[in-house]
Amino acid sequence: MHAEPPFLLGQLTKLIDERIGQLIPINDYIVMTWVVMLMIIAAAVVIRLGLKKIPTGLQNIVEILTQELLNLSEPLMGKHARFFLPLMGTFAIFILISNLIGLIPGLKAPTANWNTTIAMAVIVFLSTHFFGIKQKGLIKYLQHFTDPCPQMGWWVWLTPLPYGLFFIHLIGEIAKPFSLSIRLFINMASKHLMLGVLALLFILFLKKLALIFLPTLLVPFVMALGILVCFVQTFIFVLLSMVYIGMATQEEEH
Amino acid sequence: MESSYFFALTVLAAALGVGIAAIGPGIGQGIATGKAVEGIARQPEATGKIMVPFILGLAIMETLVLYALAVSLILLFANPFASMFTAAVVH
Numbered sequence: 354m355h356a357e358p359p360f361l362l363g364q365l366t367k368l369i370d371e372r373i374g375q376l377i378p379i380n381d382y383i384v385m386t387w388v389v390m391l392m393i394i395a396a397a398v399v400i401r402l403g404l405k406k407i408p409t410g411l412q413n414i415v416e417i418l419t420q421e422l423l424n425l426s427e428p429l430m431g432k433h434a435r436f437f438l439p440l441m442g443t444f445a446i447f448i449l450i451s452n453l454i455g456l457i458p459g460l461k462a463p464t465a466n467w468n469t470t471i472a473m474a475v476i477v478f479l480s481t482h483f484f485g486i487k488q489k490g491l492i493k494y495l496q497h498f499t500d501p502c503p504q505m506g507w508w509v510w511l512t513p514l515p516y517g518l519f520f521i522h523l524i525g526e527i528a529k530p531f532s533l534s535i536r537l538f539i540n541m542a543s544k545h546l547m548l549g550v551l552a553l554l555f556i557l558f559l560k561k562l563a564l565i566f567l568p569t570l571l572v573p574f575v576m577a578l579g580i581l582v583c584f585v586q587t588f589i590f591v592l593l594s595m596v597y598i599g600m601a602t603q604e605e606e607h
Numbered sequence: 608m609e610s611s612y613f614f615a616l617t618v619l620a621a622a623l624g625v626g627i628a629a630i631g632p633g634i635g636q637g638i639a640t641g642k643a644v645e646g647i648a649r650q651p652e653a654t655g656k657i658m659v660p661f662i663l664g665l666a667i668m669e670t671l672v673l674y675a676l677a678v679s680l681i682l683l684f685a686n687p688f689a690s691m692f693t694a695a696v697v698h
Contacts, residue, residue: 536669
C-alpha cells in the first residue's frame with residue numbers, strides 16, 4: 354500500500370497533462386516546480402521594483418542572504434566567489450523554498466523527486482569541469498586527477514601509478530553528482546513517506562482509539578525535525594557545490 | 608508459494624539493510640558530535656568555525672544510511688524483479 358498523501362493541485366496536473374502530455378509528460382512535481390518558480394520570480398520582481406537605498410521588509414532578508422552566501426563562499430572559492438554567487442544563490446533559494454513548501458499539507462516538495470535533484474547536481478557537475486578546464490587548461494586539469502603524482506618528478510609518468518589513480522579519481526568524480534542528488538532527494542522523500550505513514554496509522558487507529566496518541570504525538574516531532582532537515586540539506590547542497598567548484602577552479606599555491 | 612517467499616525476503620532485506628547500515632554512521636556521528644562539543648566547551652569562541660565542518664561531516668556520514676534507505680525504498684516500492692512474480696498471479 355502506497356502512503357501517498359492527497360495532492361491539492363492534482364486537477365491542474367491532469368488538465369495540463371491532457372493538453373501537452375504527448376510532447377512532455379507532466380507530473381505533480383513539475384507543477385510544484387512551476388509554483389515555486391512563480392513564487393521566486395514574483396518575489397524577485399516585487400523586490401526589484403521597490404529597490405531602496407535603505408532596505409525595508411523583504412529586501413532586508415534578500416540582502417542578508419546574499420551577504421551570508423558571499424561570506425560562506427569566499428574562503429572556499431577565493432576570488433571566484435562573486436562570479437559563482439548567482440548560481441549558488443539560485444540553488445540556495447530554490448532548494449530552500451522547494452523543501453519548505455513540502456511541509457504544507459496537500460502540497461509536494463519538488464525536491465522529493467530524483468529528477469529535480471539530479472538535474473541540479475548535473476548542473477553542478479558540468480560547471481565544475483567546464484570552469485576547471487577554462488581556469489587551468491585541459492592538460493593541467495587532467496594532471497590534477499592523478500593527484501600526488503605531478504609533484505613527484507618526471508619518472509613517475511613511466512610507472513602505471515598515475516594512470517591507475519586517474520581512473521580512481523574519475524570514478525570519484527562521477528559518484529559526486531549521484532551522492533549530491535540522492536542525499537537531498539532521499540532526505541525529502543523519506544520525511545514525506547514518514548508523514549504519510551503516520552497519517553495512515555492515524556486513520557487505521559480510528560477503530561482502536563487506545564493507540565491513537567502514538568501518531569498524534571509523533572507528527573509534531575517529525576514536522577519539527579523536517580523544518581531542521583530542510584534548512585540543513587539546503588546548506589549542505591550549496592556548501593558541497595561550493596567545495597566541488599572551488600576545488601576545481603582554485604589556483605596552485607607554489 | 609514462491610512469490611510469497613520472494614516478497615517476505617524482500618521486506619526482510621529492506622528492513623535489515625537500513626538497520627545494519629545505521630550502525631556504522633551512528634558510531635561515527637557519536638564520535639564526531641562528542642569531539643565537536645569537547646572543542647566548543649574548551650574554546651566557546653570557536654563555535655562558528657567548528658559548526659560548518661561538523662554539520663558537513665554529519666551530512667556526509669548520514670548519506671551512507673540514505674544510500675541503504677534508497678535501496679530499501681526501491682526494494683519496497685519499485686522492485687525491478689517483482690514483475691517476474693506478480694505476472695503469474697495477475698494473468
